[in-house]
Amino acid sequence: MPAKIKTKPNLSVTLAGIKLKNPVLTASGTFGYGEEFADFVDLNKLGGVIVKGVSLKPIAGNPPPRIWETPSGMLNAIGLENPGVDVFINEKLPYLRRFDTAVLVNVFGYSLEEYVGVVERLDGVSGVSGLEVNISCPNVKAGGIVFGTNVKAAFELLSAVRKATKLPVIAKLSPNVTDITEFARAARDAGCDGLSLINTLLGMAIDVRCRRPRLANCTGGLSGPAIRPVAVRMVWQAAKAVSLPIIGMGGIVTGEDALEFILAGATAVAVGTANFVNPRATLDVLDDLERCLREQGVGDLQSLIGKVSVG
Amino acid sequence: MPAKIKTKPNLSVTLAGIKLKNPVLTASGTFGYGEEFADFVDLNKLGGVIVKGVSLKPIAGNPPPRIWETPSGMLNAIGLENPGVDVFINEKLPYLRRFDTAVLVNVFGYSLEEYVGVVERLDGVSGVSGLEVNISCPNVKAGGIVFGTNVKAAFELLSAVRKATKLPVIAKLSPNVTDITEFARAARDAGCDGLSLINTLLGMAIDVRCRRPRLANCTGGLSGPAIRPVAVRMVWQAAKAVSLPIIGMGGIVTGEDALEFILAGATAVAVGTANFVNPRATLDVLDDLERCLREQGVGDLQSLIGKVSVG
């Protein structure tokens, strides 16, 4: 085993031009707007916060039941409930501004125009470090086809978003595709500054007694440790395909889980479902990650990005 | 809760013209050629056995390590090791013939010709009830593109296979696609008699100490309870898209798991990874399934196929 080192390893990374004091972020929709975790996590300690998805207008979300537990994971169909970008800016952002941490705003819409609208609204707003664009939404104007599962639609959407803001744009890819690298390249060609993956896998569970789906929405997004192997694989494929920095996520619970993503090619990682199980998960991952580096005698996390040796 | 019934519910189903005494099958590659489980399972009790994938020529498989455990699942990269179709017919099939159960032979190849070759070899061989065609293989003659992830390639392959045999042909679909219904329709249009899904999800795990993939093959197939929500969703989508009978699989451990697939639209189910954890898993699922039907006062399993009520 390599010699341990005493000195604190350097965990800071730069992602899409955003300086992060460490690579541990919060996955969108699993950490609210930060305030919910005030009792557990000092946000100053995190590399950054990716907030719950924000849309141009408020969205009430889906009827319950919205969640269901699955083996080592969970299904959710929240329906992107959120108070809308204006309430976000006026009531949620001020709290986040108080902390010395990067704030990435996850944005979405149900048409290209809605995406552009929310992005323009956030442009130049102080306290916003960058945008994470959730492209796993149906385009209601194009028969509900999901932007993130059609390369052309994804490219057009991301190009429009890119033009609409000066902020760093990170494309959050959907894993429900045949070839993730097509979408990674589309995001690069659209001028995006980084990638975020993976979003949830489309899943379904059925209550065998009343013979109905467990979720009122029928299908939902699968997250948690169960999907980690798929997520690591896609991050690895995307990292080989494009040189954009990547935020890796999907089932991260420990520092070693995070390190898997970094070795696969992620510059930063996001902790999602684990926050529900353990509200201190982000900090635990961070401590754990630092311990791993010390144990391995690694002085700078950067030196590990994409360093998995294949074959 | 509905009244329990005393009489034994009818579990028999007909799939692609094959009569099954019950809907519980063994998933290919997880039950060897039946003999391995002789100490635990009376094959006469099973609806059928889907044997490990068979190719035209023997295949040695991938170098170790070939497996890795993941949360509620496992990764495998066995490399389709098998003794070839002739050894299968001469040394493995005779054992299976001794039992009163359906025998589905899972076949694959690395070119259209290899598929056709093994299929022709099996045509008319006594003791073979039908073929399950694993299309999740790279076509070495076409730059290694996986048949099962390209609709056109899948259609051509399945059409050729269909023409090469009088046996029922069941197409085993890959879940690593954007839209499973495209492939369900391609299989139908190619004249297949049934569908089998899902095969494993492509995944990867990394040993963070030696910075190498956990599998010598780098990536592998994710199976087990972790993937069940994805599998149920795809079976549900495929069943809505085409009228072909479906063998549903992916993480089935209990009778209720099996019932989820049946309600989603599967006519039969296959138990895979669970056989490794509990060699009696198939029989446990069967007993459990019968108990569920009694509890719900259901006299005939057929009446539940695809009966999930949405919305």
Add this chain to the structure above:
Amino acid sequence: MTKLHKALILSHKPAGRGYYRLVLKAPEAAVAAVPGQFVMLRVTENRDPLLARPFGISSIIARKSIELFYRVAGRGTALLTRMKAGHALSLLGPLGKGFLLPVKDVTPVLIAGGSGFPPLHFFAMRAGDRAHFFVGARDKECLPPTRVLTSLKANTAKVHIATEDGSMGRQGMSTDALKAFLAKEERKDRLVIYACGPHAMLAAVSRIAAEHSITCYVSTEERMACGLGACMGCSVPMKAGGYKRACKEGPVFDARDIAWGETVMVNVRNSEFKVRSE
């Protein structure tokens, strides 16, 4: 104020009628807790079952530990029964908004169904002296454990028991008993109803309360992932439109604010999958 605790199991025994009584040492939580609040318990440190399970607080013992009563409803609670005294569980709480306790000269009317009695028992311990406690079940064996009924009798003005088969107390539903009680009661303006139990019962109680224009608070049971207001998974439809989070704005709501119709389905599910998993 931290809410995450490693809580030592002080006592964990079957309490009768299918319930287990679990006493956890968690001084900070014990001091902070008010009736109607709940805790989230992790039943394993592994990845499956993944999520913590919510349980209402039944009482605080010696200002340092929390008493829970639970019934095996599925995988998580089944696993929980195996945890022995001396073992420590990760406990999150107290969570949610509790009941606001009645002002002087209000007569609290508490009504519990199914496994909904714990928060109301806690209520009775804190402000039960003038309270009337209604509890009902299909039969005797589905009522709360004897030790709970005994404690309720000691801590309230009167316990009204109803069973549908008449095997204990008056025959019929607890809501019938409530109706009868309200019929005889003159000073309805002094009553406030507090209910906890299956959705169908809560809906019925809130109708009755409305008929007599009595203020009514209900404690709802929704599936929860985080218990912290972060996952948006526990939403309850509001009459005013939109949803509120049972774990944050609830679990206690003013009955008039809830859009009862729309959640019936939820309840069917919940009850169904509780049945299933038994």
Add this chain to the structure above:
Amino acid sequence: MTKLHKALILSHKPAGRGYYRLVLKAPEAAVAAVPGQFVMLRVTENRDPLLARPFGISSIIARKSIELFYRVAGRGTALLTRMKAGHALSLLGPLGKGFLLPVKDVTPVLIAGGSGFPPLHFFAMRAGDRAHFFVGARDKECLPPTRVLTSLKANTAKVHIATEDGSMGRQGMSTDALKAFLAKEERKDRLVIYACGPHAMLAAVSRIAAEHSITCYVSTEERMACGLGACMGCSVPMKAGGYKRACKEGPVFDARDIAWGETVMVNVRNSEFKVRSE
């Protein structure tokens, strides 16, 4: 012959030097087992960790129970340590082909490294009287537990202990001790070597055996999902080409049949992730 048992834990205690001693009641398995065979133990009934864990049989007690020694190497073994006597575990076995025990007037040379001693201890109990047992480790604290060494001394002709730091027995590697022993030994034709331990050690031992043209059997450690020959996950590369299954044709192989080079990487992995998970 059924191989699936619900095995009651008769005793489960730390045995020193980081090992746990686990005694499981499984009469059928106990009667059937031969040295070199192993069992698969499930550490939970839940979905995670999913797979059973393989452990070599260290001895049979009173023809009815199986003795195992294990070290915490990761999540599964960590979980296993929590299982208390009185609890029952699902046990699959005996599995694999064991050592074929030496014919009369053969002197068995047993050599164990790491946590590879249990099957060889079982061997010694059955056919150890003339055996020389070599065991080595980095230091004293990495050797097998004292009770195992004591039992080995009582059941073999001689136990040769070697530690790299000299903290116990002769200084150096067990393979050095083996070489020294072979150098002095005239009747090499009477020797048969049986080895179990880390891959690197097995490779070294098989080289030494080859140099002295002594028959050598090694027991390999591969990841296993089923233990039954069904998953093809445990394959060992053969010199003749292709692979054999450690759980079915193995875990014991004739050293000459294994393609040593190709598996080195496997071993790096195994040892690495053992380190990791400690």
